[in-house]
Amino acid sequence: MASTGIAVSLSNNDALDLAVAQLDGDQSSYHHTPEVFLLYLAVPGVPLAKMQVLESDSVAAVKLRIQNSKGFVARNQRLVFEGRELSRNDSRIRDYGVRYGSVLHLVIRLSDPRRTAVRTVYGRKFKFQVDQRRNARYMKQEISRNVESPNGIGESVTLVNGEKLDESTLISTICETNTSDTDFLANKSENFNGNEIEESSEQLSISSDIGNNLQFDDAKEKYPLIEPVLVNPSVTLTPKITGMIEATLAGLEMEHTPVMSSEGTGGVYFMLDSSGQEYVAIFKPINEEPMAKDNPNGYPLSSDGEGLKRGTRVGEGAFREVAAYILDHPISGYRVSDELGFAGVPPTVLVRCLNGYVDQTKYDCAEKEPKIGSLQMFVKNSGSCEEFGPRAFPVQEVHKIAVLDMRLANADRHGGNILIRKDENGQIELIPIDHGYCLPESFEDCTFDWLYWPQARQPFNVETLDYIKSLDEEEDIKLLKLNGCEPSSKCVRVFRLSTMMLKKGAVRGLTPYEIGNMLCRENITTKSKIEEIVEEAEDVVLPGIGEKAFMEAISGIMDRHLNELFK
Numbered sequence: 001m002a003s004t005g006i007a008v009s010l011s012n013n014d015a016l017d018l019a020v021a022q023l024d025g026d027q028s029s030y031h032h033t034p035e036v037f038l039l040y041l042a043v044p045g046v047p048l049a050k051m052q053v054l055e056s057d058s059v060a061a062v063k064l065r066i067q068n069s070k071g072f073v074a075r076n077q078r079l080v081f082e083g084r085e086l087s088r089n090d091s092r093i094r095d096y097g098v099r100y101g102s103v104l105h106l107v108i109r110l111s112d113p114r115r116t117a118v119r120t121v122y123g124r125k126f127k128f129q130v131d132q133r134r135n136a137r138y139m140k141q142e143i144s145r146n147v148e149s150p151n152g153i154g155e156s157v158t159l160v161n162g163e164k165l166d167e168s169t170l171i172s173t174i175c176e177t178n179t180s181d182t183d184f185l186a187n188k189s190e191n192f193n194g195n196e197i198e199e200s201s202e203q204l205s206i207s208s209d210i211g212n213n214l215q216f217d218d219a220k221e222k223y224p225l226i227e228p229v230l231v232n233p234s235v236t237l238t239p240k241i242t243g244m245i246e247a248t249l250a251g252l253e254m255e256h257t258p259v260m261s262s263e264g265t266g267g268v269y270f271m272l273d274s275s276g277q278e279y280v281a282i283f284k285p286i287n288e289e290p291m292a293k294d295n296p297n298g299y300p301l302s303s304d305g306e307g308l309k310r311g312t313r314v315g316e317g318a319f320r321e322v323a324a325y326i327l328d329h330p331i332s333g334y335r336v337s338d339e340l341g342f343a344g345v346p347p348t349v350l351v352r353c354l355n356g357y358v359d360q361t362k363y364d365c366a367e368k369e370p371k372i373g374s375l376q377m378f379v380k381n382s383g384s385c386e387e388f389g390p391r392a393f394p395v396q397e398v399h400k401i402a403v404l405d406m407r408l409a410n411a412d413r414h415g416g417n418i419l420i421r422k423d424e425n426g427q428i429e430l431i432p433i434d435h436g437y438c439l440p441e442s443f444e445d446c447t448f449d450w451l452y453w454p455q456a457r458q459p460f461n462v463e464t465l466d467y468i469k470s471l472d473e474e475e476d477i478k479l480l481k482l483n484g485c486e487p488s489s490k491c492v493r494v495f496r497l498s499t500m501m502l503k504k505g506a507v508r509g510l511t512p513y514e515i516g517n518m519l520c521r522e523n524i525t526t527k528s529k530i531e532e533i534v535e536e537a538e539d540v541v542l543p544g545i546g547e548k549a550f551m552e553a554i555s556g557i558m559d560r561h562l563n564e565l566f567k
């Protein structure tokens with residue numbers, strides 16, 4: 001993740017042009033009109049930048065202004081105000097409480113770099129990371145910049161697998177079928193003999209995060225490099241989870257430094273296998289979550305412990321990730337071993353990992369204490385739903401994720417959190433990831449990107465209806481407790497309510513869109529149907545009534561609302 005200062009050009013907006021004219025660089029001389037106000041944009045490592053917006057601007061409009069002036073694609077921007085992410089693009093910034101003089105925090109998400117090996121005719125091999133959206137020309141420039149070479153490689157011909165390469169080719173295209181290092185040959189001659197190079201190649205590290213040795217020998221004696229955290233010793237790990245931990249351990253023992261992701265808001269690490277060539281798992285330490293003290297992406301600290309989404313707490317993301325896997329039951333019923341869940345959440349487990357790389361450039365000085373976090377199986381993929389139009393997604397693939405999100409009242413289901421891959425028959429499969437904001441304590445920030453996809457307006461098929469019917473929220477709560485994930489009573493209430501809404505909606509033949517729409521707010525200030533139902537129940541039930549009786553009252557009110565809405 002990278003960030004930079006922002007100065008916004010507002011030429012296509014009359015009101016803003018006026019404000020800009022009035023602004024001479026000093027806030028004291030700024031004449032505030034009712035329609036325009038000045039904000040400050042905070043970007044890690046850069047002085048506060050001034051910015052003028054309209055009071056009526058939506059979050060999307062503000063992001064576009066930033067895009068127009070600084071070129072950061074709007075969808076890669078995250079804006080945070082007073083500890084809350086401005087995640088609804090269609091809501092007005094003032095509805096989030098943003099006012100004249102407010103400070104907005106901007107974090108830029110970049111696409112993940114590829115680990116790339118480059119070999120040159122001079123018999124040298126370089127390994128470094130490069131953004132997948134860069135092209136081959138950029139890669140050559142980087143090598144020239146970083147490496148002292150007798151003649152430079154500016155004139156060279158670039159070959160991949162012996163074939164001459166158009167230098168405008170994107171790295172993502174070159175690496176398409178390969179998640180490990182990709183050989184990329186920069187050569188003076190078209191008659192290049194790759195074998196000669198192979199024999200005389202030497203390793204040279206350009207990037208600080210590749211080739212760094214994990215130097216924690218002292219600590220090794222004290223802690224294992226990685227181990228599962230099992231709150232309940234009677235719970236046994238499944239073979240896939242054991243295999244994932246073993247493969248990650250083997251990579252750490254070989255001193256393959258985990259690769260930090262530049263996507264995502266928290267500290268996210270790609271863990272390597274023993275060869276150092278393949279990613280095997282994703283590690284997300286709790287102390288590096290957004291707004292936690294060691295967050296590497298510059299998010300401000302949470303002032304009251306609340307997470308980026310309402311109804312979540314900083315430091316609980318890993319437990320929620322694990323809970324999502326546990327609750328993603330296979331279609332056949334409760335998971336016995338490694339069966340794939342209905343939605344296909346990748347196997348996830350809580351681990352303690354000796355991980356001293358908050359800031360990899362300062363690795364040697366970094367603390368060498370084990371970190372608790374979630375470890376999730378790495379899934380090879382071709383990108384996320386954010387990068388593709390939804391039309392090609394199979395209906396059932398969208399529905400399986402919709403069911404999961406509605407059950408868990410997911411507050412973070414944007415397209416970037418659904419990976420895409422093709423199965424052995426070439427069919428598109430959607431893989432849900434990043435469940436750190438599911439099971440919240442309130443519905444306030446529940447959002448589902450799929451709500452606006454055409455598949456959400458199709459009815460559930462019989463298999464899905466049977467699955468929904470089989471869900472038992474009380475058994476699910478027991479299962480979570482058995483596995484050491486004890487959600488708060490408020491989380492449990494939200495979980496019961498969302499499951500109830502899903503079941504009642506499905507029985508009535510409602511589509512995912514119709515049910516999901518009742519769980520989500522249309523905008524930040526208008527309460528959702530489910531929130532209205534809860535408020536109505538709170539008004540009518542006697543104070544001190546037990547949870548069971550409260551849920552019964554809700555059930556009656558929910559039936560009435562559904563009957564009125566869908567006659």
Ligand SMILES: Nc1ncnc2c1ncn2[C@@H]1O[C@H](COP(=O)(O)OP(=O)(O)OP(=O)(O)O)[C@@H](O)[C@H]1O
Pocket residue numbers: 112261263264265266267268282346376377378379380381412416417419433434435436
């Ligand atoms: N199981 C996985 N398999 C493959 N890649 C993954 C997996 N989990 C995460 N990633 C990659 O890591 C990136 C960051 O992960 P993730 O979205 O979970 O982080 P985050 O900080 O929680 O993000 P967000 O900003 O969406 O809240 C993803 O965009 C994806 O590219």
